[in-house]
Amino acid sequence: MILYGIKSFRSLRVHWTLHELNIPYVIEPIESRTGQTSTSDYTKIHLGQKIPYLQDGKLGISESAAICIYLAEKYGNGKLIPITDINKRARFFQICFYAMTELDAHTLYIIAKHGGSLVKYYKRSDAAVEVAVSEFNKQILVAERWLKNPNDYIMGEVFTVADILFCTCLMSAYRLAHQFPLEIPEKFIAYTENLENRKAFQLASIANQTVAL
Template sequence: MAEAGQERRRILWGAGTPRTLRAHWILRELDLAYESRPIGPRTGETQTSEFTAINPSQKIPVLQDGDLTLSESAAIVSYVAEAYGGERGLIPSAPKERARYYQWCFFAMMELDADTTYVIRRHEDLKHLYGEAPNAAKAAREIFGKQALVVEKTLAAAGPYILGERFTGADILLTTCLASALRRQIEIPETLQEYLARIAPRQAYQRALEANQPRK
């Protein structure tokens, strides 16, 4: 646990993407104060020397928490949940439950984000930058559909959240992936639409959506 009551400077870099939303969301879930630097992708703001010194991969989100500088949205969600979550159980502590938590985090990041939704984004919406690749995008849609069925089965067997009774950081990752899929017109099963509808009213999610608005 982080030192109780000790003020530390917390800065979150990035806004405007599902990946940055994850970081805003976990901070809001725990009502943690932070300064937002809402830099956006493909604006040149991730390429400045100031930001490159913070994250050499020139990507958002990045969380600075005191002397810790952390990139990777899933790592940020898990770190904040562990460091500041106390009894909230946003990340399980028992080894087997923790392992299951990581399973779903990695599943979301690989199967539903990098390997599928982001392939579609790259080669459809951003084809002017990354090239058109209809076969790759079509295959990514099919893979997403197949993997979504795994999530559906798990939720049907033991919901309402991906680890069962308790909402965790893995639900933050999963929700943002499924919501991005819907925006790309990827069909998702009804059980998953119900899951999204269940999570949507969370105050922290709504506040994070506001905080994640790109700078005008």
């Protein structure tokens, strides 16, 4: 098992999932925006020139959420993903897609790329940032309703990959909130702290090294 990618919240998701499942793996310390993702060697591995990327035997797979879900389905033995109850699976996928689209891709990444620390690589766009901030502030309320109690997990009593995806979005949001008016509901502070106390998270953070974004 080889994981390409360090120092990003997206690679952190995969390190975290691997540690939750106690899977031994080799780290290829490819960093984003250093030129390491655009070498010809790495482009042969992943045409999209992005991290994270996982090689598990013959299977090579990109997309942080897809990788984490694949690992849970293949190696979880019932951990990290609901496997039998179709309604729970529906809710699980809803939260995963919500985190990856409404939070990660279409609001937080836009803010970072077009107004935050990544502006030097992409173009500044105040209009895009303004819309993304307002969309984030609306969409985060959906998750606030899902989390009944700050000590719960996002699906209730059981920790899943949905927490890994959602919580890493929150971590990115807390960083951006220093610079932008993101309204992150109070109850997510305790939720995030609880997850940061997990041994697997701490080991994953060390493996991922400091997040550059």
